[in-house]
């Protein structure tokens with residue numbers, strides 16, 4: 197029987213490596229001396245020493261070409277949470293992740309680190325200092341959450357010491373930082389349309405917004421601590437700034453920092469949630485005729501009006517996690533308005 201030569205543990209692949217989080221992860225891995233292959237449906241940048249492979253993760257043959265000589269895989273690809281296409285979410289997050297697992301096993305990959313989401317336990321009601329043992333949402337609030345739950349279960353259940361295939365899931369929440377395609381752009385777009393005048397609820401709800409460097413750090417620590425004898429095998433880990441902030445303070449600081457007015461007038465949470473639900477039903481019924489994208493989806497309203505912050509004590513205990521960038525407040529924006537650039541400058545010492 198032919199023996200397979202194990203690739204170096206510093207050879208890895210990042211599926212979804214062209215995305216926001218993926219690119220930060222790739223850059224940090226390169227800094228740490230890893231040799232990195234990116235697999236993504238699109239190539240959006242170039243980094244010396246990184247190889248790019250354009251392909252769909254639902255295609256096993258495409259994946260096998262890249263995974264054949266890596267020992268570690270990070271899977272951080274997903275359709276954008278705001279997209280409302282159930283078939284796409286199922287195809288990529290569920291069927292595609294099944295294909296990723298099979299391809300990893302067939303190629304002899306030893307470790308798979310999944311980017312899951314803390315939203316897998318969020319049902320639209322308050323979560324305060326939530327630990328990883330909270331049950332998965334029984335009534336997921338949207339297709340994104342529904343398929344992230346399935347995806348996480350698939351990856352964690354595939355963990356097998358006998359098969360020499362170890363898995364772990366990282367659950368970040370509300371990631372922000374340089375090149376964020378979602379949080380600040382959606383917020384600014386909403387403000388430009390004059391729709392950010394209202395505070396949903398009493399405005400005191402605490403949430404986690406997590407700086408992208410911390411999320412990257414959590415992923416790499418998880419990969420490096422994932423061994424057959426470690427407690428990480430087949431487990432999920434919250435990664436946060438360990439510094440929850442009032443949702444509406446964060447929003448106001450970003451908006452005021454960028455020259456917009458802070459939201460001022462309060463609206464009752466249940467009223468706004470009810471309207472968002474009604475709008476969602478109407479857009480669903482009208483979808484065969486016209487494709488409308490409401491700004492205030494039930495998921496966004498729920499996130500804006502409830503507490504949702506999580507404990508990262510399991511990550512501290514099992515992998516020595518500590519936030520690498522903590523005392524950041526979004527008011528400290530750069531000259532160009534890129535709030536993430538400020539936190540990055542704290543790390544690099546550059547002026548922004």
Ligand SMILES: NC(=O)C1=CN([C@@H]2O[C@H](COP(=O)(O)OP(=O)(O)OC[C@H]3O[C@@H](n4cnc5c(N)ncnc54)[C@H](O)[C@@H]3O)[C@@H](O)[C@H]2O)C=CC1
Pocket residue numbers: 211212213214215216217218235236237238251252253254271272273274275276288292311312313314367368369370371372377378
């Ligand atoms: N941004 C956030 O606040 C949070 C994100 N996450 C998770 O983090 C991960 C990364 O998210 P972001 O970087 O924010 O998103 P992103 O949209 O910037 O990156 C996702 C990447 O996946 C790629 N991709 C999508 N479908 C693919 C397919 N079929 N085959 C190959 N590549 C494909 C896209 O081209 C993109 O480059 C996702 O799994 C997301 O669920 C979890 C919690 C919070």
Ligand SMILES: CC(C)CCC[C@@H](C)[C@H]1CC[C@H]2C3=C(CC[C@]12C)[C@@]1(C)CCC(=O)C[C@@H]1CC3
Pocket residue numbers: 277312313314315368369370371378379382383386491492496497499500
């Ligand atoms: C329209 C306003 C009420 C809200 C504008 C800001 C929102 C765009 C963001 C506030 C919390 C964010 C968030 C996510 C996306 C962007 C927000 C809704 C996620 C859903 C991204 C994917 C995840 O896994 C969980 C995130 C939770 C927080």
